[in-house]
Amino acid sequence: MKQLLETGHVQNLEVRLGRKDGQVRTTLGSSELIHVGGESCALSVFADITERKRAEEALASVSRKLIEAQEQERMRIARELHDDINQRIAMLGIKLDVFQQGLPNHGGKFRSRLDELRQLAAEIGTEVQGISHRLHSSKLDYLGLVAACKSFCREVADVQKMEVNFAAENIPPTLSQEVSLCLFRVLQESLSNAIKHSAAQRFEVQLRGTSNEIQLTVRDHGIGFDAGEAIASRGLGLISMRERVSAVNGVMVIASKPMEGTEITVRVPVAARAESKAISGAA
Structure with missing residues (x-):
């Protein structure tokens, strides 16, 4: 009412109204201040949007559930990457290191190839860890x-x-x-x-x-x-x-x-x- 008196109009005001049968309906209304016979009156129009609001709430509920399911799946994949895949890659790097240490001193070319493989395994491990963190941030928790x-x-x-x-x-x-x-x-x-x-x-x-x-x-x-x-x-x-x-x-x-x-x-x-x-x- 205050806005109506100050500006002369109110638009798209959502109002909940109770009916005689006890139902509560959601309406969308607009009002305009008019003058009739020298007196100020409010001309108001309200549309029943109850069903639309229910549909919007149902859609929002489905959307929330989908987001929650997506987050649960992200968390599961992140844990598998961190606890399983990344640990295997780390073990591969350790085994390559041990294998390299057991090589004879004259195996220079072979050592060089092993260095490349160890570096590649380390890079893959870092990338997998990064993917895991992007899927589920433990820092956020x-x-x-x-x-x-x-x-x-x-x-x-x-x-x-x-x-x-x-x-x-x-x-x-x-x-x-x-x-x-x-x-x-x-x-x-x-x-x-x-x-x-x-x-x-x-x-x-x-x-x-x-x-x-x-x-x-x-x-x-x-x-x-x-x-x-x-x-x-x-x-x-x-x-x-x-x-x-x-x-x-x-x-x-x-x-x-x-x-x-x-x-x-x-x-x-x-x-x-x-x-x-x-x-x-x-x-």
């Missing part, structure tokens, strides 16, 4: 969102030989696992996309907390893209990111133009499934 994001940005910068600047401020030490995981996955996806498609060499990641939300911003100064076209074509992992953010009642905004760079901003409520928003992080 034990050290929290800021430490995990900072470590990820540093790792990307070292591997890709690029500059990734990370900054964080006012992030509460205790965040729900759902919110932390959402922001971390969005950072992973958006930064990986930027590196692949932007042709930039410098990236900025910012995490910032307010009294009721966490903001994540990932920015590059590359070639940019048509955001509407990318979403329509279901490319760049944007659909997956939107679904993750939506699952915690967050909001994602993409600002990009050809040759003007890209900025992805996410805002998420501190309490999952409250209201939403996220921007952030850099290494």
Whole structure:
């Protein structure tokens, strides 16, 4: 009512109404202040959107369950890579080392080939460990969102030989696992996309907390893209990111133009499934 009196109109106001039979219906209404016979009156129209809201909630529930199933599978694969595959690769390196030590001194060419194999095994082991950590970050579980994001940005910068600047401020030490995981996955996806498609060499990641939300911003100064076209074509992992953010009642905004760079901003409520928003992080 206050807004109606101040501005003269209210649009798209979601209101829950009780019927005589006890049912509660969700409506979407608009009101406009009009004058009839010299008196101020409110002309209001409300549409029943109960079924639409139920369908949206059912779809959101399915989306959350799919995300949870995906995370469980990521965790399982990460553990197999770390506990099984990576240990076998480490054992292979040890056996190659032992075998090399038992060679006669005159086997120079053979020793050289073994050195190459040992180096290759070590590189494979490092890559497998990196894949394991990207699938499931133990830092996120034990050290929290800021430490995990900072470590990820540093790792990307070292591997890709690029500059990734990370900054964080006012992030509460205790965040729900759902919110932390959402922001971390969005950072992973958006930064990986930027590196692949932007042709930039410098990236900025910012995490910032307010009294009721966490903001994540990932920015590059590359070639940019048509955001509407990318979403329509279901490319760049944007659909997956939107679904993750939506699952915690967050909001994602993409600002990009050809040759003007890209900025992805996410805002998420501190309490999952409250209201939403996220921007952030850099290494």
